[in-house]
Amino acid sequence: MILVTGASGTIGRHVVQLLRQSGQPVRAMTRARPGHAMPPGVDVVQADFEDPASLRRAVADVRAVFLLTAPATPTPDHDLALLTEARAARVGSVVKLSAIGTGERFGSATVGAWHQTAEDAVRTSDLSWTVLRPSAFASNCLHWSGAIRAGQPVSNMTGDGAQGVIDPRDIAAVAVAALTDPAHAGKTYTLTGPELLSVPDQARQLAEVIGRPVVSVDVPSTSASQQLLSSGMPPAAVEATVIGTAWARAGHNRILTEDVATVLARPPATFRDWAQRHREAFIGTP
Template sequence: MIAVIGATGNVGRPLVASLVARGTRPRILTRDPARARRAPGAEAVIGDLDTPGCADELLAGADAAFVVTAGPDAAAHDRVIAAAVARHGVRQVVKVTSVAALPPVQDAYGATHAAAETAYLATGAHCTFLRPAAFMSNTLQWHWSVTGSSTVHQPFGDLPQAVVDPADVAEVARRVLDTPRLGGRAYTLTGPESLTPRQRAHRLAATLGRPLTFVDAPPEQARRAMTDTGLPPAYVDALLTSQSHRDPIRGGLPLPTVHDLTGRPPGTFTAWLAGHVEVFR
């Protein structure tokens, strides 16, 4: 049995659908029973990782676990999950981390992901770490300003990233879960081309058929916007520092990894936009 943590997110959702389509009945964790009903064929554990015993209920009897954690509570959640993986003898773990975890780690955000990888390795499970570049789905954060004022506000507007389709990360995860010999290592996952936020906004404007104004927001403005939503300042500072790194190996350089593991080219940003354009209308 495969347990999926992060089953209703941008990576977990297509992974669960793919597993079910292939005759596997994964066990998923979700806070919302309504979301569980959107994953027919999956067994649902209702709760969250802050609930005592929830990780044990999810992982008891599991042969493998797929894990996505995010946000300022990710480090604490990874410690809870790793402890339950060890208690229940889960043999295989596929964990989504970040290119920020590539050694040498250069910031606090990367250190958090690297610490998570270390925690899972300490369980004795056969661990695979998927380190994506920035997700194409991060573009959805532009929804409000695009629909409200035809404007995109984004820091580091001329910093290229080989953004990756979450569906490709899900497909890589499924291949590793199906074929354990592919695991036991870390993979950097990228899309097929390196694009700056400004270039992505231009692509979005072309897809919408109307002009958009791109504003290269100062990091201080981005920081204020994120902390105003309630995110802890230390977490925001670490995230922005990580996003500012210009070393191409940290997500700026397109790699063949998705093709090598799935046998097909990674999805393009233009194709991703075509599938999500209605969000921005």
């Protein structure tokens, strides 16, 4: 049995689907009832990272865990809680979804500090481990869909900072490889798409795909913090987001790797590939 945490989310749902397609027994962990139908044969368990008893039930009879946590306020506590129960249940291996740049110093800040703590715990957990550090998700652009359908500009917090934007399905495919093949044990993979793209680059490609203008408006770091706080984002999450976007704006995420191609024996999908699959999200009624 393989446990997938965050099984209803952007990456987790693809991991569940790919594991089932390959005939693997899968347990999908969700905090609430999944918002979409799970593939046939998936064992769905409701559990909360802050409820140790529920985590105990989730890891029972599990041999491997895909560990994805997305707390509203950045903290490694959820990773640490799951690892505690996984060790007690004698789970064999864990694949941790982290983020590109984790642990890098940027001015007086540390990029992905909470991921760094969780990565350290994974590596010293006595479980066989693999760490995945993906770049910016192509699917982040779905946040633009309402503005684009309404003919409004989209916010750009990373300026001309180019990033190796990656299709979430490629991240999931690498995760499945790591969960099912011990050859990936002890590896840290930095996962990127095949080309470096800034937000204006993505906007231009998306405009070509949907056949309507997509205009991006620069939001400097000094304004981003207030804008995010006004949206209701917790202050600690705002701080982490501003650090990450400023790091990318400064050009530190101009990174392309061959890790996806090495693991999957095929090139990663392009942003245009992703945009064409999701075209309808941007052209519907506002």
